[in-house]
Amino acid sequence: MTQHATTTAAPPLVLTDDEMRRVGELLYRWTGMIFGANKRYYIERRIAARMAHSGMPDARAYLGFAATDAAEREALINAFTINETYFYREEHQFAALARGMLPELIRTRRPGDLIRIWSMPCSTGEEAYSIAIWLLENWALVDAYNIEIVASDVDTAALDLARAGRYGARALARLPGHVIDRYFEPERGHRRKIIDDLRESVRFTPANIVDRATLAGLGRFDVILCRNLLIYFDDESRLLAASNMFDSLNSGGFVCLGHSESMARITDRFTMARLEDAIVYRKP
Known part of the structure; x- marks a missing residue:
C-alpha cells in the first residue's frame, strides 16, 4: 500500500x-x-x-x-481599493449634468470651447464612459463643444481594466439594449468591449484626491464627479479632499458627490445648487 x-x-x-x-x-x-x-x-x-x-x-x-x-x-x-461600480450608476446626476450643469456653464462659453469633466475615483471606467455615453445620447449640443473627460484613481490595476474597456453583463445591466448595441462590441462569454472611438475619448490617469502632488498636472475642471469616496475618509481627509477639489475647479464649476455624502458638512467654500435632477455643489 x-x-x-x-x-x-x-x-x-x-x-x-x-x-x-x-x-x-x-x-x-x-x-x-x-x-x-x-x-x-x-x-x-x-x-x-x-x-x-x-x-x-x-x-x-x-x-x-x-x-x-x-x-x-x-x-x-x-x-x-473597493471597485463597486456599473454603468449609469446614480444616473440622475448624469441627467443633471446634461440638463442643469452644462447649460449653465455654456452661458459664458462659445461653441468649440473646452469643457473639462473629471471622474475621480473612476474605478474600472464605468462612470467615465457613462458620462460620455449619456452626453452623446441626451445632450443635443455635445458636438458643439470640445468635451474632455479625464478619469483618475489610485488603483492602477483598475485603471488598466478601464483602458481595456471590457465589461460583463452585471456592469451593463442598467444600460438600454440599444445603447449597448451602439457603443459596445460583442465578445465571447457574454462580455462586451466598448467601441474604440468612445474608449479613446476618455483619458485615464493615476491620481490621489488627498495627495496634491498627484493632481498638479491635471489642470482645472468644470465638473468633478467624486461619488461614494468620502464615506471612507475621516474628517481631516474629507476636508483635504474638498480643498483639493475646490482648487481643481474653474470658477463656477460643479462637484457631484454620492447620495449619502454632503459637502455642506465638510466645508462652506462651496455653494449648494438644487438642480431639477440632483443636488450638487458649486465653486463661487
Missing part, C-alpha cells in the same frame, strides 16, 4: 494590534481611507496575500518592505 504525503494548509494570518495599527497608518497616509479593527478579517486576508506574493516571512517584515518599496506600495493600495 502506497502512502501519500498530506499537505497542511497554512494557518490564516493573525495580525497583532500593533501590526493592525501600522496597516491602518500606512493606508491612511497613502489614500486617506480609514481601515480599523472592525475590518480585521478583510485586512488580514489581503496582507496575507501580499506577503505570499512578495515572499515576506512575517507581517512585520512585510510592512517594512511595503513602506519602502514603491511597487509594493502600489500593489497594496490596489489590494485594498
Whole structure:
C-alpha cells in the first residue's frame, strides 16, 4: 500500500494590534481611507496575500518592505481599493449634468470651447464612459463643444481594466439594449468591449484626491464627479479632499458627490445648487 504525503494548509494570518495599527497608518497616509479593527478579517486576508506574493516571512517584515518599496506600495493600495461600480450608476446626476450643469456653464462659453469633466475615483471606467455615453445620447449640443473627460484613481490595476474597456453583463445591466448595441462590441462569454472611438475619448490617469502632488498636472475642471469616496475618509481627509477639489475647479464649476455624502458638512467654500435632477455643489 502506497502512502501519500498530506499537505497542511497554512494557518490564516493573525495580525497583532500593533501590526493592525501600522496597516491602518500606512493606508491612511497613502489614500486617506480609514481601515480599523472592525475590518480585521478583510485586512488580514489581503496582507496575507501580499506577503505570499512578495515572499515576506512575517507581517512585520512585510510592512517594512511595503513602506519602502514603491511597487509594493502600489500593489497594496490596489489590494485594498473597493471597485463597486456599473454603468449609469446614480444616473440622475448624469441627467443633471446634461440638463442643469452644462447649460449653465455654456452661458459664458462659445461653441468649440473646452469643457473639462473629471471622474475621480473612476474605478474600472464605468462612470467615465457613462458620462460620455449619456452626453452623446441626451445632450443635443455635445458636438458643439470640445468635451474632455479625464478619469483618475489610485488603483492602477483598475485603471488598466478601464483602458481595456471590457465589461460583463452585471456592469451593463442598467444600460438600454440599444445603447449597448451602439457603443459596445460583442465578445465571447457574454462580455462586451466598448467601441474604440468612445474608449479613446476618455483619458485615464493615476491620481490621489488627498495627495496634491498627484493632481498638479491635471489642470482645472468644470465638473468633478467624486461619488461614494468620502464615506471612507475621516474628517481631516474629507476636508483635504474638498480643498483639493475646490482648487481643481474653474470658477463656477460643479462637484457631484454620492447620495449619502454632503459637502455642506465638510466645508462652506462651496455653494449648494438644487438642480431639477440632483443636488450638487458649486465653486463661487
